[in-house]
Amino acid sequence: MSVTLDSPEQLPPAYRSTGGISRRAYRVLRRERAAQVGASIIVLLVFVALTAPILAPYPAQGRGVADVPARDLAPSWQHLFGTDHLGRDILSRVIFGARPALGVSLVVVLMAMLIGVPLGMIAGYRGGWLDETLMRITDLFLAFPPLLLAIVISALLGPSLYHAAIALVISWWPWYARLSRTVTQSLRQAPFIDAARVFGVREPVILARHVLRNSTTPILVQATVDLGTVILAVGALAFLGLASQPPLADWGLMVADGRETIQTEWWISTFPGIAIFVTVLGFNLLGDVLRDVLDPRSGS
Amino acid sequence: MSALLEIDDLRVDFSRDGRVTSHALRGVSLAVGVGEAVGVVGETGCGKTLTGLSVLRMLPDNAHATGRISFDGRNLLGLSPRELRSIRGGRISMVFQSPGTSFNPVFTVGHQIGLVASKHLGTGKKETERLVSETLHAVGLPNPDSVMRFYPHELSGGMLQRAMIAMAIICRPSLLIADEPTTALDVTIAQQILRLLRRLQREQGFGVFFISHDLDLVSDFCDRIAVLYAGRVIETGKAEELLRRPRHPYTRALLEALPGRAEPGASLPTVPGTVPTELDDAPGCPFAPRCPLVTELCRQERPPLVDVGSGHTAACHRSDDL
Numbered sequence: 001m002s003v004t005l006d007s008p009e010q011l012p013p014a015y016r017s018t019g020g021i022s023r024r025a026y027r028v029l030r031r032e033r034a035a036q037v038g039a040s041i042i043v044l045l046v047f048v049a050l051t052a053p054i055l056a057p058y059p060a061q062g063r064g065v066a067d068v069p070a071r072d073l074a075p076s077w078q079h080l081f082g083t084d085h086l087g088r089d090i091l092s093r094v095i096f097g098a099r100p101a102l103g104v105s106l107v108v109v110l111m112a113m114l115i116g117v118p119l120g121m122i123a124g125y126r127g128g129w130l131d132e133t134l135m136r137i138t139d140l141f142l143a144f145p146p147l148l149l150a151i152v153i154s155a156l157l158g159p160s161l162y163h164a165a166i167a168l169v170i171s172w173w174p175w176y177a178r179l180s181r182t183v184t185q186s187l188r189q190a191p192f193i194d195a196a197r198v199f200g201v202r203e204p205v206i207l208a209r210h211v212l213r214n215s216t217t218p219i220l221v222q223a224t225v226d227l228g229t230v231i232l233a234v235g236a237l238a239f240l241g242l243a244s245q246p247p248l249a250d251w252g253l254m255v256a257d258g259r260e261t262i263q264t265e266w267w268i269s270t271f272p273g274i275a276i277f278v279t280v281l282g283f284n285l286l287g288d289v290l291r292d293v294l295d296p297r298s299g300s
Numbered sequence: 301m302s303a304l305l306e307i308d309d310l311r312v313d314f315s316r317d318g319r320v321t322s323h324a325l326r327g328v329s330l331a332v333g334v335g336e337a338v339g340v341v342g343e344t345g346c347g348k349t350l351t352g353l354s355v356l357r358m359l360p361d362n363a364h365a366t367g368r369i370s371f372d373g374r375n376l377l378g379l380s381p382r383e384l385r386s387i388r389g390g391r392i393s394m395v396f397q398s399p400g401t402s403f404n405p406v407f408t409v410g411h412q413i414g415l416v417a418s419k420h421l422g423t424g425k426k427e428t429e430r431l432v433s434e435t436l437h438a439v440g441l442p443n444p445d446s447v448m449r450f451y452p453h454e455l456s457g458g459m460l461q462r463a464m465i466a467m468a469i470i471c472r473p474s475l476l477i478a479d480e481p482t483t484a485l486d487v488t489i490a491q492q493i494l495r496l497l498r499r500l501q502r503e504q505g506f507g508v509f510f511i512s513h514d515l516d517l518v519s520d521f522c523d524r525i526a527v528l529y530a531g532r533v534i535e536t537g538k539a540e541e542l543l544r545r546p547r548h549p550y551t552r553a554l555l556e557a558l559p560g561r562a563e564p565g566a567s568l569p570t571v572p573g574t575v576p577t578e579l580d581d582a583p584g585c586p587f588a589p590r591c592p593l594v595t596e597l598c599r600q601e602r603p604p605l606v607d608v609g610s611g612h613t614a615a616c617h618r619s620d621d622l
Contacts, residue, residue, distance in 0.1 A: 191401040198356055199389030199416045199467065213406050296406055296451045 025293045032292075038285025045279055049098040061088040062096035064247025072265050082267035084257060090267060094275050096249035101279060104165050105230040109223050111169045116176025117212075117219060123177070124184030125207060135181070138174035146171040147233055154242045161234075161250070164243035168233055172226070179222055183215040190214075217294040221287050228283030235276050251276050303370075304507045305332040305355065305475055310367035312350055312359065312531075324350050324363070326531040329605075332475065337501060337508040339518030339539070341554065342528035345575050348511045351528070352477045355509065356392060357384055371475070390420040393468040394477040395497075398484045399460035403452035409460075410436075410448025413467045420471045435466040440496055458489035462496065469500055476501075477509045482517065494521055515554055519543050527551045530575050530586040533605060537612035547614035547622050549591050585617070593618050 029035050048055060056062040057080075067087035075082040081090035123134040141149065146168075153167035187193060187210070196206050231251075237243035238252030246253065251272040258268025312325040325347045332338045340348045354365050357376060369376040371392065379387070396402040403412055413435065414428045423431060429448075436444035439462040452460060461481065468476055478497065482490035498521060501508055512518050518525055519539045526536040527550065535548040546552040553571040573590035576582070584599040585591070591598065597617050605615040616622070 191396060191398060192404045194358065195394075195396060195402045196404070197388070198358060198394045200385040200387070200419060201389075201415075202385060210404050214404065296453070 021293065024296070028289050028292045032289050034285045035289040038282050038287075038289065041278060041282030042286055045098055045102065045282065048095055049102050052095050052099060056089075056092035056095045058089040058092040059096075062092035062249055064088070064249065066247075072261075072268075074265075075267055081271040082265070084254070084268050085261075090254070090271050093249040093254060094251070094271050097251045097254065097272060097275060098279075100161060100244060100248060100250050101231045101234065101276075104161060104168075104234050105227045108165050108168045108172060108230045108234075109226050112172035112226075113176050113219065113223060115169070116173035116178075117180045117215075119173075120177035120180030120182075121184045121207060121211060121215070124181035125188055125211065127185075131181070134177065138177050141171060141174040142178070144171070146175075147236060150233060150237060151240065151242060154237055159242045159245060161238075161244045161248070164234060164237045167237070168230055172230070175226075176219065176222070180215055180219060183218055184211055187211050187214050217291055220294060221290050224283055224287035224290055228280035228287075231276060231279055231283075302334055303331045304334045304336070304372070305330075305509070306368075306370045307331070307351065307355070308368040308370070310351065310354055310365065310369060312347075312354060312363050312365045314360075314363050316362060324531055325354070325365075327367070328528070328531070328533055330526050330533060330536070332507045332509055334474070335501070335505040335507055336524065337498075337510055337522040339510045339512060339522035339525045340528060341512055341515055341518050341525060343513065343571075343575055346528045347531045348513075348528055349479055352394070352479050352509060352511050355475075355477060356388055356394060386420070389416050389473075390471045391473055392475045392477065393471070393473045394479065395461070395464055395468050395481045397480045399457055399464045400452070400484065402464055403460065405452055408449050408451055409455065409463045410450075413448075413463065413470060416467055417470045431470060432466070435470045436463065438469075438500070439463070439466045440492075441466070457485055458492065461485060461489075461493050465493070465496065465500070469504065469506070472504060473506055475507045475509065477511070479511045480513070482512075490517075497521070515543070516558055516560060527554070532586070532615070534587070534616070535612075535614040536605075537614075538610075541610075541612055545622070547608045547612060547619040548587075548616045549593050549618070549622065550587050551614075552622060553590075553592075585615075593621065 029039065052062065053059045061067060065088070067083070069087060070083050071085055071087035073079055073083040073087075079089050079091065081094060083089055084093070119134055123131040149171040150164070150167040153170055154164045157163035157166065193206060193210055196210055234243055234250075235252030235255065238250045239256040241256070244250035244253050254272035255269045255276075258265060258270075262269050307328055307330040310325055310328045311323065313320045314322045314324055328347065328351055330338065330340070330351070340351060342348050350359070353359055355369055355371070355376060357379070359365060365377060367377070371387070376384075376387070403409060410429070410432050413432045417423055417431050418428045421431075432448055433444045436447055441447050441459060441462050447455070447459070447463070455463065481497070482493050485493060494517065497508070508522070510518060510522055515525075522539050524536065525539050525542050526533050527548065528534070529550050535542065535546065535551050537547075542551065543555065546555060550571070553569075556569045557571060559568060571590060576586055576589070584601060585603055588594045588598040595617065601617075603615045603617045605613050608614050608619050
């Protein structure tokens with residue numbers, strides 16, 4: 001062989017790593033319209049939820065104080081979104097409604113992840129009878145549509161936001177168990193897992209470092225989209241009277257509130273409905289681009 | 301040369317639902333001396349990789365190994381998981397066939413190499429970083445300080461294999477198992493990697509267990525060669541001697557099949573037939589059905605591995621006729 005041997009291969013022309021998460025986030029945000037819209041919606045929503053008492057024109061009404069003489073007013077400069085059957089400013093209530101929506105969906109998704117992901121990882125990594133047992137348990141839950149299951153559970157527990165959250169966690173965790181099991185199973189065979197073992201890494205460390213970090217992308221993408229879905233589900237439960245109870249400002253409850261008079265006082269249901277729609281849209285858009293941000297292999 | 305690694309009558313069985321489905325290794329005996337490079341060659345399925353994996357106890361769950369693998373006087377097959385972990389990556393390490401998939405894609409290369417160092421050497425953050433940088437430099441990667449911060453997919457196959465070697469030698473092991481380390485690379489890069497391995501071996505004096513199906517490659521690199529066939533060693537000897545005068549028809553057939561030795565224009569000779577996979581040993585030599593020199597004796601009695609002169613051993617009734 002006449003080539004110069006033992007000379008290192010040439011480096012790629014752009015001799016620079018594509019960098020960490022913040023760099024990728026910046027790049028994706030600069031390039032993708034969907035990312036910009038999704039991120040703006042969510043940032044705005046969080047901001048609104050945090051500053052609701054300052055932002056709302058009628059904070060007391062946002063918390064539920066009635067002003068009966070001013071009821072059923074159409075949108076005007078005084079009440080941008082109009083008022084409801086008890087005379088409360090709908091804009092203020094939509095603003096305050098961001099709090100239970102974000103809070104509950106965040107708690108539900110986090111709890112579902114905390115229960116489902118470790119179980120799924122153990123099932124997928126260990127296999128055998130443990131896997132069989134855990135997966136048959138998830139099958140039990142997955143046999144019912146999640147919303148239906150949540151309705152049944154929260155009806156059994158009695159209507160309250162707290163119970164609705166429990167019901168949603170119970171019907172949501174198996175999806176995370178399934179997802180993380182599938183990801184773990186494909187990773188278990190990966191050569192780099194064997195490599196880690198060859199270099200003396202302990203099994204729990206392999207699970208916690210190598211498997212978990214490699215499953216974060218699909219799981220977090222799923223979680224982001226689920227945040228929206230859970231808001232929708234909480235809304236549905238509230239609409240049915242199975243979650244938040246009056247006078248709490250809850251978008252689902254507010255939509256239900258205006259349901260009977262939607263022909264005449266359309267604003268009562270419409271504005272909270274739009275709030276739900278925009279929020280779900282925001283989480284979905286964000287979930288779509290999150291993959292590019294989390295995965296180092298993307299976008300180089 | 302004192303033995304660093306001694307494999308004695310290693311047998312590996314695969315079973316399914318409590319029934320043995322195959323005898324993958326049927327009594328492999330091999331030794332690697334301190335600082336010695338031993339090549340293990342053979343066709344696919346003859347047990348090369350399995351032998352390597354057995355040394356690190358990396359066999360799949362449904363495999364069962366018996367026999368003895370002594371390393372530094374200790375039987376590796378009898379170690380507790382804890383003792384095993386301290387040997388893996390520390391005293392014995394491994395370089396894999398496909399560097400592209402042997403690194404975790406979500407961590408930087410330097411981070412992963414550093415983990416091995418800090419685990420086995422107990423080095424602090426600063427020291428680990430310095431050691432990783434030094435080792436990356438030692439394997440011939442330019443600008444090690446910036447290569448460290450690269451993710452695996454940002455490096456070429458050759459660079460990754462160098463990084464893999466860095467990971468394997470960072471704790472100064474006394475034995476390196478190289479499982480076809482150049483198969484995934486193109487020819488020129490493969491030569492560079494082999495040169496690198498040889499240079500490192502000279503400098504650090506570790507023993508090498510080199511698994512390959514390419515006799516040419518192995519003969520370039522190794523002091524001794526062991527030829528495996530159907531789960532058994534059928535010939536061992538000094539590299540140049542084994543190549544000059546193979547004493548087993550299987551080794552000779554492998555040599556004849558090398559592209560470098562064929563006549564230009566003629567089609568490459570192959571070894572006809574396939575490796576036997578039957579569960580139970582048929583009587584006689586396992587190579588008999590494919591052997592051009594087969595006799596009645598070969599079909600009835602399995603030849604033992606015997607010395608055919610100055611440390612050269614072969615398992616063939618007709619080794620004297622070769």
